[in-house]
Amino acid sequence: MRWNEVSKKPGLRVAHPEAQPRSMVVRPAALVRPIRPYEAVSSLDHIHAHPAQVPHKLDWNEATVPPSPKVIEAVQAFLGQAHHLNWYPVLNSTNLAEKLAVFHRVGEDQLLITNGSDQALDTICTTYLSPGDPVLVASPTYQHFLVFAQTRGAEIVHHYGEDLFAADVDGLVEAIKRVQPRLVYVVSPNNPTGVEYSAAQVAALCEATAHGLVIVDEAYSEFSGRSAMGLLHTYSNLIVTRTFSKAYGMAGLRIGYAVSHPVVVEDMRRVFNPKSVNVLAQVGAMAALDDQAWLAWYVDQVTRAKDLMAEWCAARDVPFRTTAANFVMLQFDRAPWVVRSLQEVGVYVRDRSHLPRLSGWVRFSVGTVEQTKDVLARLGTVLDRLVP
Numbered sequence: 001m002r003w004n005e006v007s008k009k010p011g012l013r014v015a016h017p018e019a020q021p022r023s024m025v026v027r028p029a030a031l032v033r034p035i036r037p038y039e040a041v042s043s044l045d046h047i048h049a050h051p052a053q054v055p056h057k058l059d060w061n062e063a064t065v066p067p068s069p070k071v072i073e074a075v076q077a078f079l080g081q082a083h084h085l086n087w088y089p090v091l092n093s094t095n096l097a098e099k100l101a102v103f104h105r106v107g108e109d110q111l112l113i114t115n116g117s118d119q120a121l122d123t124i125c126t127t128y129l130s131p132g133d134p135v136l137v138a139s140p141t142y143q144h145f146l147v148f149a150q151t152r153g154a155e156i157v158h159h160y161g162e163d164l165f166a167a168d169v170d171g172l173v174e175a176i177k178r179v180q181p182r183l184v185y186v187v188s189p190n191n192p193t194g195v196e197y198s199a200a201q202v203a204a205l206c207e208a209t210a211h212g213l214v215i216v217d218e219a220y221s222e223f224s225g226r227s228a229m230g231l232l233h234t235y236s237n238l239i240v241t242r243t244f245s246k247a248y249g250m251a252g253l254r255i256g257y258a259v260s261h262p263v264v265v266e267d268m269r270r271v272f273n274p275k276s277v278n279v280l281a282q283v284g285a286m287a288a289l290d291d292q293a294w295l296a297w298y299v300d301q302v303t304r305a306k307d308l309m310a311e312w313c314a315a316r317d318v319p320f321r322t323t324a325a326n327f328v329m330l331q332f333d334r335a336p337w338v339v340r341s342l343q344e345v346g347v348y349v350r351d352r353s354h355l356p357r358l359s360g361w362v363r364f365s366v367g368t369v370e371q372t373k374d375v376l377a378r379l380g381t382v383l384d385r386l387v388p
Contacts, residue, residue, distance in 0.1 A: 031131070035150045043348035053346040056367070056375050060350070061191065061220075061327050063249030064367025067284065068294035071250065074287035075280050089279035092269075096277075096285050100257065103289055104229055109262040112269065115276045117219055117243035117256030122148045124239060124258065127268045128213060129154045129182060136181040138172060140164065140355045142191050142217060149183070157181065164193050164357055165321055169201045176208040184209050187217040189224050192352045192363045194323025202228040206235040213264070215239045219256075220325035222247035223299055229259060236261040244281075246326060247295060248288045255281035298368075302326045305372035309364070312376050316383065321361075331360045334386065338362065341382040347375055 047055045056064070066072065079085075093113035101108045114120040121144070129135070131153030137146065139158040146156055159175045161168025176184060184205055188197040197205075197216065205214045216228045218240055229240055243256035255277055258268070288295075306322050313320035319331035332338045335353045339362060342349055350363040366372060 031151060031153045035147060037147065043343070046343060047346075047348070050346065054374075056347045056371060056378075058327075058350075058365035058367070058375070059348045059363075060251070061246060061325070061363075061365045062251045063246065063298065063326070064365065064371055065249060065298065067249035068288055068291040070287045070291040070294070071248075071284045074283050078280065078283045083279075085279070087279075088275045089277060089282055091274040093277045093282050096255075096282050097257075099286055099289050104259065106229070106232060106259055107262060110232065110259050110265055112258045112260075112265050112272065113277055113282075114256050114258065114272075115278075115281075116245060116254040117217065117241040117258075118144060118148075119276060120241045120256055120258035121145050121215070121217070123268050123272050124183070124213070124215060124241075125149050125152050125154070126271045133182040134179045135183045135185065136172070136175055136179055137184075138168075138186045138190070138195070140193065140352075140358065141185070141187050142219075145185055145217070149185075154182070160356065165195065167195050167197050167201060169197070169204055173204060173208045176205070180211060181209065182212045184212060184214045185217065186215070187219065188226070188228070189220045189323050189325040191220070191325070192327070192329060192350075192355070192358070192361070194321060194325060194327075194329070196224060196226060196324055197228070198226070199228055199231055202238070203231055203235070206231065206238050209237055213237050213239055215241065217241050219243045219246055220323075222295060223302060223326050224324035226324070232259060232261070236263070239264060244285050244288060247299060248285075249298070250281070250284055250288060253278070253281040253284050255285050301368040302366050305366045305369050308369060308372055309366065309376065316380075318383075319360075326367075327363050327365045329361050329363055332362060333360060335360045335362050338382060338386075341385065342379065345378045345382065347378050 043057060043059050096113050097108045097111045100111055125148040129149060129152035133154045134157050135149045135154045136157045136159060139160055149156060157179050159172055161171055186197055202216055214237060218227055221227050231238055239258055239260040241258045245251035306328055309328055310320055310322055313330060321329040335351055339349055339351045352358050352361045352363050
């Protein structure tokens with residue numbers, strides 16, 4: 001780069017206004033360039049551009065309401081006192097780990113508190129994967145995990161069951177025997193298909209995975225009421241990940257955790273930054289755990305709203321798949337047009353029709369009953385515009 005002297009002070013130089021940088025590109029690590037990045041498509045810009053419109057943000061499976069008032073109160077109380085935001089947070093979130101250990105009836109040494117469950121998944125991949133290691137994934141599923149695994153040079157082996165909306169444990173077990181994966185990744189309930197795995201089915205996967213780990217991503221487990229957590233006392237090769245982003249409504253604070261055998265957690269701590277979770281997330285998560293009544297209210301609202309959507313779709317003859325999570329799937333012949341038209345009326349949903357064997361399927365996050373009534377009214381106006 002050329003420089004232009006603009007000061008009489010010795011050694012002070014600034015770039016010439018017409019100077020061009022030399023043509024130099026630093027290539028990323030060899031493993032990075034082939035990776036397809038996670039599709040982080042956000043509707044926030046469109047929402048902010050239409051301030052007069054009441055939006056229904058149903059595209060990222062977030063809670064559709066703020067978290068428990070106790071969470072807000074705890075965060076505000078913390079900020080209202082001598083809060084020491086200039087200090088790093090409690091290392092390894094031991095304050096929250098203590099509460100979670102009691103809540104889940106596990107040891108504190110079995111918990112790794114992370115910056116969202118994404119960081120838990122990323123840390124698992126960092127700890128246990130080397131280039132060329134096979135990773136078996138029940139697909140289609142949460143795609144960001146694939147990025148974490150591929151960044152470590154792992155070989156992703158997708159397993160698609162004959163029915164994408166049903167668990168294919170026998171098929172997975174056969175794939176485990178064939179592939180001998182380092183990691184097996186299943187989401188229960190699965191995003192976007194809603195597939196669930198019972199404790200017995202997870203146990204079968206753990207039994208078959210003799211030389212690897214089984215990850216059960218339970219981001220939506222509070223909605224389903226089903227968990228593999230009880231198997232942690234039996235299987236040392238099981239990792240369960242959880243988040244406060246979904247049912248607890250704390251996606252903006254970014255906090256989650258992994259639960260596993262103490263030796264597994266100890267190994268993960270070798271690469272984990274103990275100050276990763278911010279102090280407001282710690283404060284909010286502890287308050288959220290103390291308000292299970294609010295959680296029960298929100299889960300009930302979502303459950304009733306899903307039933308409402310099922311009835312509405314049946315009356316309209318719209319193909320519909322419910323799930324045990326906080327989202328459902330609707331199928332449209334002109335899915336991209338429906339998604340764009342819904343955006344025009346302030347309803348933001350996620351088109352999943354580009355995924356293998358999910359042609360026409362659109363994912364709707366589900367909120368409260370009153371919110372859902374409004375969503376269905378707007379969807380009705382959109383579908384009425386469809387030309388037969």
